[in-house]
Amino acid sequence: MIWLVLACTNSGDDVDSQVDEGLDTQDTETVDTAPPERPSFANPQRAEDQNPAEGVFELTLSAAPQSFVVAGQEVQGYAYNGQNPGPLIQVERGDTLTATLENGLDTASTIHWHGASVPFEMDGVPWMMDPVQAGTSKTYSFELNEPITGWYHPHFDTERQVDLGLYGVLLVKDPAWPVAEHELVLLADSWGEAPEEGHHAGFVFQENTWTVNGLESPVLDVQSGDSVVAHILNVSNMGYLSLSAEGMRVIGGEQGLLPAPTSPERLVLGPGDRAIVEFSPSSQEIELLTHPYSVAGEIQVGEPVSILGIHPSGSESAHPGLEWPFAAAAPSPDPGGTAVRYVFQGDEQTGEWRINGEAFPDVTIATLPEGEPAVIEVRNLSATEHPFHLHGMSFEVLSVDGVPPDQRTIEDTVNIGIRQTQRLLIPADNVGDWMAHCHILPHAEGGMMTVLRVE
Numbered sequence: 001m002i003w004l005v006l007a008c009t010n011s012g013d014d015v016d017s018q019v020d021e022g023l024d025t026q027d028t029e030t031v032d033t034a035p036p037e038r039p040s041f042a043n044p045q046r047a048e049d050q051n052p053a054e055g056v057f058e059l060t061l062s063a064a065p066q067s068f069v070v071a072g073q074e075v076q077g078y079a080y081n082g083q084n085p086g087p088l089i090q091v092e093r094g095d096t097l098t099a100t101l102e103n104g105l106d107t108a109s110t111i112h113w114h115g116a117s118v119p120f121e122m123d124g125v126p127w128m129m130d131p132v133q134a135g136t137s138k139t140y141s142f143e144l145n146e147p148i149t150g151w152y153h154p155h156f157d158t159e160r161q162v163d164l165g166l167y168g169v170l171l172v173k174d175p176a177w178p179v180a181e182h183e184l185v186l187l188a189d190s191w192g193e194a195p196e197e198g199h200h201a202g203f204v205f206q207e208n209t210w211t212v213n214g215l216e217s218p219v220l221d222v223q224s225g226d227s228v229v230a231h232i233l234n235v236s237n238m239g240y241l242s243l244s245a246e247g248m249r250v251i252g253g254e255q256g257l258l259p260a261p262t263s264p265e266r267l268v269l270g271p272g273d274r275a276i277v278e279f280s281p282s283s284q285e286i287e288l289l290t291h292p293y294s295v296a297g298e299i300q301v302g303e304p305v306s307i308l309g310i311h312p313s314g315s316e317s318a319h320p321g322l323e324w325p326f327a328a329a330a331p332s333p334d335p336g337g338t339a340v341r342y343v344f345q346g347d348e349q350t351g352e353w354r355i356n357g358e359a360f361p362d363v364t365i366a367t368l369p370e371g372e373p374a375v376i377e378v379r380n381l382s383a384t385e386h387p388f389h390l391h392g393m394s395f396e397v398l399s400v401d402g403v404p405p406d407q408r409t410i411e412d413t414v415n416i417g418i419r420q421t422q423r424l425l426i427p428a429d430n431v432g433d434w435m436a437h438c439h440i441l442p443h444a445e446g447g448m449m450t451v452l453r454v455e
């Protein structure tokens with residue numbers, strides 16, 4: 001792929017000049033083929049609200065086998081409503097979502113609303129509840145009271161069904177947020193050499209192809225001076241994104257706005273993780289690069305690849321940034337004590353991934369009383385990283401290896417580094433049996449999932 005080489009021969013500090021250099025091929029030796037046109041960026045198709053009532057968003061999601069093209073290759077997969085990614089569901093905080101899953105697969109399925117605090121019976125897990133059998137349907141309905149960059153996917157036969165393409169975005173926006181000239185939703189997925197064999201490519205990153213919304217390194221054409229906001233979601237089974245881009249500001253996480261924007265050197269998003277970022281293009285092209293990173297952490301070999309180009313025309317100066325209603329907040333003090341301890345162990349050799357030595361579903365259920373905030377301590381003793389995801393409630397990161405974060409950090413999925421310990425504060429305000437698991441789907445499938453009960 002020529003564009004990979006063009007966009008990514010170096011650290012990414014000076015992508016524009018590299019692209020220009022690379023494209024200027026007239027004077028160089030024989031070039032077999034012209035560089036392929038990069039596709040135009042397109043958001044996932046928006047779902048239409050089938051209910052005219054104010055404050056209610058209603059739709060049907062029909063899961064069925066579907067063939068679609070990813071990075072130039074036809075994939076025999078699954079899709080919601082014939083779309084990969086599935087329909088983009090966008091609502092405002094306070095709205096009620098009513099979604100009917102019609103299961104047209106030849107196997108059972110469910111829908112889990114990742115990032116949304118829903119009642120337990122709407123959580124889409126086959127624990128104390130039956131999955132939605134082939135040829136039947138189920139209606140999920142719940143209120144969405146917090147802004148989230150969330151997503152939906154099956155939580156039954158999860159590794160295979162998500163791998164085959166069953167996922168979509170659930171965006172809950174705050175009406176107080178400003179509106180950008182370009183608002184992008186990027187579902188980033190990683191694929192190995194043979195997409196039809198699935199995405200299990202966390203280690204073989206050199207062969208990986210990242211797509212956003214099924215497109216390989218698409219380009220968004222903008223005017224210089226435009227405001228560009230992007231919701232970025234890592235929906236891959238086990239690929240890590242380690243993102244950088246000229247002038248990129250991180251303004252939100254998976255649970256709404258950050259207390260204040262940040263400009264990290266790298267934005268690492270593990271499987272299941274999301275962020276909201278803002279770009280202010282002037283006349284310079286911007287490439288959103290992902291750097292080599294695997295379940296074993298940052299890697300010194302391989303080259304970054306561009307997953308999105310933002311190409312401006314015109315000569316207006318950069319947009320100063322939108323007026324987001326940030327509310328600065330310090331991390332909560334650690335109340336001390338540990339209600340629940342999760343120790344992560346396992347290795348690639350055995351494929352046996354464990355929490356506290358147990359493999360789901362043969363697990364000890366930790367029980368917390370409703371309404372009493374509690375500390376969960378997650379300790380990773382394995383040689384790979386794990387994105388820890390809790391259903392039903394978001395949590396605050398109190399500390400990472402004893403060090404509190406720079407600002408209040410609310411998550412539903414957080415990456416636990418190798419040998420790292422994180423202390424997480426949960427409100428314990430949602431009654432139910434909540435899955436707590438690694439979101440590297442082969443790890444979850446290999447046993448790395450447990451149950452946290454609030455009663």
Ligand SMILES: [Cu+2]
Pocket residue numbers: 353385386387438439440443444448
């Ligand atoms: Cu894991």
